Amino acid sequence: MTPKLKMFFSEGALPTPYLAVDLDRVAKQYRRMVKAMPWAKVFYAVKANPAAPILKTLVRAKAGFDAASIEEVRQCLAAGCAPSDISYGNPIKKSASIAEAASLGVRLFVCDSEEELQKIAQHAPGAKIYTRLGVDNEGADWPLSQKFGASASTCASLLRKASDLGLIPYGVSFHVGSQQGSPAAYIDAIHQAARIFQDVAAHGIKLTMLNIGGGFPVQYRAPVPEIERFASEIDAALTTAFGAARPFIMSEPGRYLVAEAGIVCSEVVLNARRELPGQEGDWLYLDIGRFGGLAETEDEAIRYDIVSLRQQAPQRPFVLAGPTCDGVDILYRKNKVSLPSDLKEGDRVALLAAGAYVSTYSSQGFNGFAPLSEHYI
Amino acid sequence: MTPKLKMFFSEGALPTPYLAVDLDRVAKQYRRMVKAMPWAKVFYAVKANPAAPILKTLVRAKAGFDAASIEEVRQCLAAGCAPSDISYGNPIKKSASIAEAASLGVRLFVCDSEEELQKIAQHAPGAKIYTRLGVDNEGADWPLSQKFGASASTCASLLRKASDLGLIPYGVSFHVGSQQGSPAAYIDAIHQAARIFQDVAAHGIKLTMLNIGGGFPVQYRAPVPEIERFASEIDAALTTAFGAARPFIMSEPGRYLVAEAGIVCSEVVLNARRELPGQEGDWLYLDIGRFGGLAETEDEAIRYDIVSLRQQAPQRPFVLAGPTCDGVDILYRKNKVSLPSDLKEGDRVALLAAGAYVSTYSSQGFNGFAPLSEHYI
Incomplete structure (x- = not known):
């Protein structure tokens, strides 16, 4: 937690749940x-937090x-980009969206099918095209390649067709999955792309x-x-694969x-012991859960x-759950969380490294709960 | 589809995705x-669609x-209830929420733990209390008892304590899970409650x-x-369990x-054949997916x-996916959907029986997509 976030969290003034992001960080x-x-x-993946x-x-940082x-x-244009x-990087887009993007001056589009x-x-004549190569997502905690991606031969065929259609065949992309722990995943993909x-x-x-x-x-x-380890391994692979003819890298x-x-700052709603078969243990219910933005806790x-705020207190492993009546609104049951055993209603906890993939995932009002508030400091 | 919904869907005038609900139905x-x-x-579970x-x-229907x-x-009070x-039926509630409900005149609360x-x-003195008995959810497509529910002996103990605390021990509840296909699930729970x-x-x-x-x-x-079969089996079980002393049933x-x-009416964004291992087949991408409200398609x-609108056309089984870049935004892969094989971008489809558990689940803007619009006709 950065000093700014720590101060924000310690003050405890704002109603929970909320997201606080340190822009300097x-x-x-x-x-x-x-x-x-x-x-x-760098082309920032806006979906992580728009x-x-x-x-x-990030516009200021170029x-x-x-x-x-x-x-x-x-949203990007409104921010001054x-x-x-x-780069319009979704392999599926409505025609009206392609046309609007083109009219706004966007020139770079991805596709992974002939239909797209x-x-x-038709709707962005003369645009630059890159194709999305389907690659293995082994090693990623959150998969991205289950629904997109074409084979190397289809990618090549699409790029040739792009040329025939008056588009500019520009390059190739791949996604090794989100929260990817293995640099090797990139290496293999680079060689396929080459x-x-x-x-x-x-x-x-x-x-x-x-x-x-x-x-x-x-x-x-x-x-x-x-990141430096990813960088050096990817750099080496690019040299091996492309030699002196290295392309522009995005x-x-x-x-x-x-x-x-x-x-994400959240308040305890209930700390209670459960006794039924399959539920045995200490449960902590927070005022944010899977439908309040913590969607990536699906399957933990x-x-x-x-x-x-009281990390010195005696701790105990808790099952963690959200505030809704929904039976699937459980954050961690296998991967319990160690927290002070005497946490009670109104005590606050912070979820660290929660600046990505939280705010926009939040349901607009499941069980009546409004989305978490957001603070950029 | 009711005649009103059919007319609404056939006109095809409104932008997709949208939810349309026939209030007469x-x-x-x-x-x-x-x-x-x-x-x-009947106490309508507001969370299904508020x-x-x-x-x-439903207020008019009493x-x-x-x-x-x-x-x-x-929301209920604003609607005239x-x-x-x-009934404030969530086993976990913030104290401030209990106090506000009590001040608004709500008298009926559930609990399944001594803390609650x-x-x-403290915050709703003199209220009527019922406890939630944890029961088996076998047979339900969507579980509700993974995170709530106490044993019969704890329920009894809580009701005795309620009396000691100046509350009115009122009764017992259970939840056999949502989309429960087996009347037997209720029977067993009724006998435990008795x-x-x-x-x-x-x-x-x-x-x-x-x-x-x-x-x-x-x-x-x-x-x-x-429903009539559930009714007759539950009725018989109530008679067996309670005889002439049948309690008030909610x-x-x-x-x-x-x-x-x-x-839910949605538009096709792309119809494309996929070839990569694990993806082989025909894919139909809609403009609504798991994060646009179809959360209950999790694990299908x-x-x-x-x-x-063209049910007579030759059909083919499609894998169905949503419009976001998220790899988990796939609706049906095992349980494919038969639809006209030549569906193309802009063609409309309707998801039937979609009036519950869609609108509020919708993310407030994942990948930039706004929640679906809602029409009550």
């Missing part, structure tokens, strides 16, 4: 990323942006961009490799830039580290 | 429920309401209410037993009252029946 993380990978241009103060911070929808394109710094390529050719470059070159098409996606991990409860960090800059995929 | 379903179970008073037009329809939060209590017709009982005694009545009677406490919860199923893709249908009155638990 976002800027610092961006600088670390750029320093580690000076050979890549709040205007974050977008403006980042590009990866938008998942026309709404995110508009140039349309040339926006035809839409782009073969697409060679394949289309044999047909007279010169690709000039490789998008290595995001997925760089942040520390929740378990330690993860540092990266799409989302979680990595904003997660560690944020905390993302395991937030959680602290209280 | 809600009223009709309520009448059917009351006719089947004239011995029970829209004001639905609440007003239903009671089961509220999961103070926000839902306020008397506070005496509201103490809160109610033993609590006997247990506390031996201590001089006469309980007067049994809350049999909701969970009554609606037809998605698979047929379910009719029921808490949510899904049953509103699901079949609603459709609730399997919506989906139709297009």
